[in-house]
Amino acid sequence: MQVPGPFDYERATSVDQAVGLLERLGSSARLVAGGHSLLPMMKLRLANFEYLIDINELRDELGFITVEADRIRIGALTRHRELLESDELAVAFPIFREAEAVIADPVVRNRGTLGGSLCQADPSEDLSAVCTTLDASCVIRGSGGERVVSMDEFYRGPYETAVGDAEMLTEVRVSIRPGGSSAYEKVERRAGDWAIVSAGAAVWMDGGLITDARVGLAAVGPNTTGIPAISAALRGKEPSEDLYRQAGEIAAASCSPVTDMRGSAEYKRHLADELTRRALRRSVARITGGGS
Numbered sequence: 001m002q003v004p005g006p007f008d009y010e011r012a013t014s015v016d017q018a019v020g021l022l023e024r025l026g027s028s029a030r031l032v033a034g035g036h037s038l039l040p041m042m043k044l045r046l047a048n049f050e051y052l053i054d055i056n057e058l059r060d061e062l063g064f065i066t067v068e069a070d071r072i073r074i075g076a077l078t079r080h081r082e083l084l085e086s087d088e089l090a091v092a093f094p095i096f097r098e099a100e101a102v103i104a105d106p107v108v109r110n111r112g113t114l115g116g117s118l119c120q121a122d123p124s125e126d127l128s129a130v131c132t133t134l135d136a137s138c139v140i141r142g143s144g145g146e147r148v149v150s151m152d153e154f155y156r157g158p159y160e161t162a163v164g165d166a167e168m169l170t171e172v173r174v175s176i177r178p179g180g181s182s183a184y185e186k187v188e189r190r191a192g193d194w195a196i197v198s199a200g201a202a203v204w205m206d207g208g209l210i211t212d213a214r215v216g217l218a219a220v221g222p223n224t225t226g227i228p229a230i231s232a233a234l235r236g237k238e239p240s241e242d243l244y245r246q247a248g249e250i251a252a253a254s255c256s257p258v259t260d261m262r263g264s265a266e267y268k269r270h271l272a273d274e275l276t277r278r279a280l281r282r283s284v285a286r287i288t289g290g291g292s
């Protein structure tokens with residue numbers, strides 16, 4: 001079935017008005033941002049909503065990349081293309097540009113948004129892995145005000161987030177910490193496809209030692225996975241091939257991929273290991289001057 005069921009459509013004029021509509025209409029309503037995940041699901045009748053609230057005119061409130069002294073704030077309606085093209089974002093967090101360069105194609109990137117990607121909560125979503133890697137915070141607004149949650153709290157499970165029926169994601173915040181860099185690795189069947197597996201890494205160093213490190217994986221189980229055991233294994237250590245090997249082994253052991261049309265569980269575990277090593281190696285090289 002390639003035609004969605006009937007629905008009413010309203011264009012939101014402000015975040016407050018959109019939240020008011022969500023509150024009034026309840027679970028029969030859904031926000032539509034880029035529509036690249038929601039509309040295919042509605043066409044396939046995997047999802048049916050009576051009301052769609054279009055937030056595309058809320059660019060003033062939700063479409064921004066703002067660099068502050070100690071953090072970058074990104075509005076939920078920021079498009080993939082804008083994340084890809086932002087030089088300020090690429091300088092602070094190269095992982096964003098690297099991930100965006102391999103997300104879908106220009107048609108999807110011109111419309112799809114950061115907020116839609118995170119709220120879709122698909123375990124294969126690349127931006128979820130990026131935000132998990134960077135330990136981003138999500139700002140959720142409802143009629144009672146704003147609350148800020150970590151990515152761990154944001155994800156409740158596949159296609160399920162902490163955003164309530166009468167709430168919306170307005171912003172993602174990423175702290176800028178000194179001595180850090182990041183990288184993203186993805187293996188896909190063909191250009192623009194969803195990941196077979198992807199791995200993001202972020203590393204912070206001081207005096208030749210790793211002070212903190214994070215790895216986020218996508219497409220390896222029921223949810224986008226941050227791996228605290230890798231952070232614990234890397235903190236306080238001098239970077240080395242042996243350390244990357246240990247981290248890769250932890251990544252492979254920590255994830256729970258399934259065999260599907262994209263590859264066997266065994267192959268995906270191998271990728272989780274190898275891509276973790278590569279992303280960590282390149283993050284460190286960026287900090288120490290050994291890589292672009």
Ligand SMILES: Cc1cc2nc3c(=O)[nH]c(=O)nc-3n(C[C@H](O)[C@H](O)[C@H](O)COP(=O)(O)OP(=O)(O)OC[C@H]3O[C@@H](n4cnc5c(N)ncnc54)[C@H](O)[C@@H]3O)c2cc1C
Pocket residue numbers: 030031032033034035036037038039076077102103104105108111112113114115116117119120124125126127163167168169170192193194195
């Ligand atoms: C052909 C194709 C290839 C793709 N390839 C990739 C890929 O390689 N990697 C990848 O990561 N993704 C890929 N995607 C997915 C795409 O990047 C995202 O799913 C899409 O951009 C989601 O964003 P959207 O703005 O279109 O969300 P929408 O489809 O508009 O919304 C998705 C969900 O999020 C909700 N939502 C949207 N904004 C908000 C908000 N601010 N607050 C609360 N809820 C909200 C909606 O109600 C809906 O439930 C692909 C998509 C297509 C169609």
